[in-house]
Amino acid sequence: MNRRITKDIHVGTVGLGSNHPIAIQTMWSEPMPSKTDAQGFERLLTALRTYATMGCSIIRFSYPTSDDKEIFTRICAESPMPVVADIHFDWKLAMEALECGANKIRINPGNIGAKWKVEEVVRAAADRGAAIRIGLNGGSLPLKLRDGDHAVGMVDTALEYLQWFESWNFTNTVISLKDTDVEVTYRAYRAIASLMDYPLHLGVTEAGGVISAVARSTWVLGRLLADGIGDTMRISITDDREHEIAAAREIMRTVGLETNGIRVVSCPRCGRASFDSQAFLKRIQHRLMQIDAPLTVAIMGCQVNGPGEAAHADIAITGIGNRVYLYEKGILVREVTADSAEDVLFARLEELSHAQ
């Protein structure tokens, strides 16, 4: 598939645009730990390392108050991936986040206030080599555009802000246009993709829990990605961040843009099931998401149809009672107890990962 040709921009060590892989992002879901909460800080770093292992390459934090300055500076210094600060309304917080070392800020210039304040922020980002995402939402368009077609309103507004940025010689910019209406979001991205060559950050805003968010995001992002549109993406889900990353990867895998990471194949189970594949998959899912190798793992409910249906899988697993069977490319290679199945599976996955 041909990607839309874009400018090359950089967010710390990560490049965005058609010369680079599509970068997966997520957003920290809690307030930052207090500056005296050493354990909270360690937990945060551990989580970021896990996200990185899963294929996430950019992390965003809300930066709502100057109280976070010290801890945010430490996060920027120690994060395993480039850090973005999400800023609303207060241009001074944008300046401060850049001082802390943010590699990118996300702003809606329309809610930063006077144009000169936006200019100050843009010039500070240029001085520090940071990127800026112009992040527009249909719901926060200028009042005069809110009653019209949000797709048109977002595109026109983004193009106007881009002109501002370019008049200040700033081009390290990425654009997002999100609306709660998925068709509006799709039309907005399609339209702007043909009107300028900056990289696009894809996402559907306020998408809901796992089922609704994945369905809505796949409908919009799957079509855009298949059209070669999109350079970075966040699947917004009201749930664990690991699900956001895994969903982004799965959407990319489905449209043929991603080969790394475990592809899980599992049967829905039926009356023939002799193995609790649902409970087993639930138990191991988080561990599977942290393996970066391009392997297919099948978790099947019975030996009658399971092995045949999963013959293409690198490893397939099924069982009867306390006995669990491991197949590789359709051939039975091991029989183990149910208690040891998880350890045996992951040991073998580790070997296969290293052999890649």
Ligand code: SF4
């Ligand atoms: S693999 Fe077995 S348990 Fe799973 S759906 Fe097919 S027949 Fe049913």
